[in-house]
Amino acid sequence: MSAPAQTRIIFQHIDEPGYTNDLACYVRHGGYEVLKSAVKRKPEELIDEVKKSGLRGRGGAGFPCGVKWGLVDRKSGKPIYLIVNADESEPGTFKDRYIIHQDPHQLIEGTMISCFANNVKQAYIYIRGEMPHGARILEQAIAEARAAGFVGPNLLGTGYSCELFVHRGAGAYICGEETGLIESLEGKRANPRIKPPYFPAVLGLYQCPTIVNNVETLCHVKYIAQHGGAAFSQIGTPGNTGTRIFCVSGLVQRPGYYEFPAGKITLGQLLYDVCGGPLPGRKFKAVIPGGSSAKILRFGERFKGKRKVGAELVDYDWGVEDVPMDFDSLGMIGTMGGSGGVIVMDDSVNMVEALANINAFYAHESCGQCTPCREGSLWMKRITTRMVHGTARAEDAALLQGVADQIPGRTICAFGEACSWPTQSFMAKFGDEFRAYPETKKTPKPADAAPLI
Amino acid sequence: MNLQPATLQRIDEVITHYPEKRSATLPLLHLIQEDVGHLPADTETWVAAKLGLQPINVYEVVTFYPMFRRQPIGRRHIKVCRTLSCALLGGYKTCETFEQEFNTKAGHTSPDGEVTVEFVECLASCGTAPVVLIDDDLHEKVDCAKAKQLSAQIKAEAARRR
DSSP: OOOOOOOOSTTTTTTOTTOOSSHHHHHHTTTTHHHHHHTTSOHHHHHHHHHHHTOBOSSSSOOBHHHHHHTSOOSSOOOOEEEEEEOOOSTTOOSHHHHHHHOHHHHHHHHHHHHHHTTOSEEEEEEOTTOHHHHHHHHHHHHHHHHTTSSBTTGGGSSOOBEEEEEEOOSOGGGGSHHHHHHHHTTSOOOOOOTTTOOHHHHOGGGSOEEEEEHHHHHHHHHHHHHOHHHHHHSEETTEESEEEEEEEESSSSOEEEEEETTSSBHHIIIIIITOOSSTTOOEEEEEOSSTTSOOEETTOEEEEEEEETTEEEEEEEEGGGOBSSHHHHHHTTSOOTTSEEEEEETTOOHHHHHHHHHHHHHHHOOSOSHHHHHHHHHHHHHHHHHHHSOOOTTHHHHHHHHHHTSTTSSSSTHHHHHHHHHHHHHHHHHHHHHTHHHHTTSOOOTTOOOOO | OOOOHHHHHHHHHHHTTOSSGGGGHHHHHHHHHHHHSSOOTTHHHHHHHHHTOOHHHHHHHHHHSTTOOSSOOOSEEEEEEOSHHHHHTTHHHHHHHHHHHTTOOTTEEOTTSOEEEEEESOOSOGGGOSOEEETTEEEOSOOHHHHHHHHHHHHHHHHHHO
């Protein structure tokens, strides 16, 4: 079965010749009309549309956006803040970069609609430090929008006011975690907060109710405000509504970004039909489907079980190629849809070296607050690096497993899971390769092989 | 602290973006670093006084975030992405090429003080791997040949200035 056509909602104008990132171009394409009609509606109505839409957060966890908004404490009398999480830094993910650089007003419009719906008094876009041009583009776009009355005091003459500022990060991955992000925006180290009690919806920025939404999520809100929650929920599959942007990278013919209705395309269709399959003379070996912390899948493994289709329970028996790309299906086979970052590895890749690369990332990015994560991520890096560059021992596999198993569930934030899932899943799927690595190392690598650590 | 008037103006403006001054810590550090090139020794006391904080509050932020530096770097700053998608397509060789071209090691500055090479974590452009950030500009699909070409450009500019 060949892949369905792309449905470009969020990426409609990305890479379109002649489409520029200024206000005039955006307005020519119908920009800010949705905001103009949204501010004439009741805020509760807009929240209801988002609830009806079934929109799930696109940052990684897939938490329903309407539920997140519903949890906001509106009785405390404190101001409500909204933060756009533009700290895109999960390895394998590169969708928000294009929205920010090429279509910033789409994000600003979605943000202002969300602010109006939630009676937000002040909003920030937290953009990662490594995107200096992106920050300048957003600042310029906000200035244009402010001058036109789409941002700032007395928005479009409604009496509602909301400011929007850009805040730059400075190279720390942990700022993508929402409570770490809030700490960082408060001018501190980005050490995530413990939940409870610090749920952002109640005790967020400055201990006030705060909404943190991903860039792509807020762009979807604009679509929902325009077409209605019911129309949005018709795209994709029940429980996994709307489109998803898949960012494909690694050893594949045509890496890039592709927007499809959620769950309407399988991993096989995406990798073979859309991305052109493996490089010449190669075979796919493994794929990480939702950012580098998602558990790895091995080509050739099968997944069996029962799943709900409508009201019925039906059997499924999937190979990696057959898995529909949605939160629930990927969750059922023990991994996750995460941020949509699909990293592909072929049979030229040694899994010990690939894991060593990932472990070096997490060891570098642990905030250091919780001992299991700070020490565990470091030891996993040291063991895998030693295996590649020093002496590898057959018992290293068990040692790695032992370290990884002591981290998840014992940390303040989900980084503990994020840093241990790679090791745990590589062991589960490729344990033999780790045990055989002392032998494998005796054969010299081809001269053109890319070092991974 | 010797900052340009335009920087001081931007510093005063950015503080107004936040209901609590402490939030301006990262923006101030960025502005000082952009102006001076690094964060000079009196940064902590200066920012703390500006924002009504203790110097330790600023120091702990400077040491947490990888992008802040307390030492000067070369005139050009080359950041090569190290993480998986780039590594799979040759990121380590790209970094090695820059190291050889400028006779230095990742994390260090070339002997002539011209270029600092760094091997950094994911730059979020995995689809066009390997990627390199030179100062503020992203360069995509930088294989060894393209790394040599970029190096030649940087060297030519340096020669013109001498």
